[in-house]
Amino acid sequence: MDRLFAKTPCAGQLPLSIGGMTVSEVELGPMTALSPRKGQGAALAGALGAAHGLDWPGAGRATAAGDARAIWFGHDSVLLTGAAPDAALAGPGVLVDQSDAWTVVRLDGTGAEAVLARLVPVDLRAPGFGTGATARCRIGHMAGSVTRLETGGFLLMVFRSMAQTLLHDLKSAMEAVAARG
Amino acid sequence: MRITCPHCGDRDSREFSYKGHALALERPAPDAGAEAWDDYVHLRENPAGETRDLWHHHFGCGAWLVVTRNTLTHDVLGCELASEARR
Incomplete structure (x- = not known):
């Protein structure tokens, strides 16, 4: 090796x-699937906005801020690309590395x-x-x-x-x- | 046959896979007894008319859906998220 x-x-x-x-x-850079924990949708959306300046995308929508994107990726799922997820997202959300x-x-x-x-x-x-x-x-x-x-x-x-x-x-x-x- | 997914809109049925009657959302309590569990696991209605099924939108948003359809006319009458149908 x-x-x-x-x-x-x-x-x-x-x-x-x-x-x-x-x-x-x-090459989108880091890719992370974000899903809210039960009842934590608003909190996770708020954390995404505060940490990355991205609006939480509704079904069928994608938002962008600089190199970072938030792409709606399914039921209760958003893909964050172009930025490593801020640690604050891990409280209200479940983060899965998809890079x-x-x-x-x-x-x-x-x-x-x-x-x-x-x-x-x-x-x-x-x-x-x-x-x-x-x-x-x-x-x-x-x-x-x-x-x-x-x-x-x-x-x-x-x-x-x-x-x-x-x-x-x-x-x-x-x-x-x-x-x- | 087309199903209107609450997330994705009008989609072809080939994007969905069929699970079975939406009875699966009404799981008995663990101590409900053998009769209730026998009914839940094995016994199914075979309705001539409206029925509610569970479908999985595996080529789309990945959500479980409750689809109301008519077995006589093949009309799809409605579709909602299983997470909301269960309440």
Whole structure:
């Protein structure tokens, strides 16, 4: 065991550009799942605001403050990314380290919505899914998370072990959309 | 068949997995006796009409849901979080 180097889930395979659309890997930094203890929802939301300046996101919403994001991640669950969780969160909340557990990529370009329409059974078009919107849903056959970024692109997350499948699905969908011109 | 998840909205039923009748939310007390436990574990109604089921939204928010549906018409009549349905 001489020197070990951390590899990202998509190391050496991204960015990938096809037909004006680009998939690139995102390193969000520390990722922590936050869940309130019973009856402690308001206290945990208050602690998140005080420590990280983030609003507690309601269902289907994501909030940001600088590099830190709070992404709604399911029933009674929010994913804090880009910041190590403040110790004050551990009182009213249950914290689970998720760093390294997820493949995180972003999809940008004018055809991004058409690509995801082939993979995600949720309407992700801008009027109903604008900046700050997020969904837990299928991406291909995988359970994932889709978030609309401030730049108009999408942040996609699946389990780390499924990185190859995600890239294969995205590549196939991008090629199909690009072929339609 | 589509289910309107209280968190995620209108979703395809393939995102959900079926558990069984929502009777599972009414677990008897540990000392309720053999008859109550036999009923809870083994005996189920087979209603022609409205029934309440537990579903898990495993491809979405991960919540347990109580779905009210009609076995004759296949209408989905309602959906609420199991954590709130139990009270």
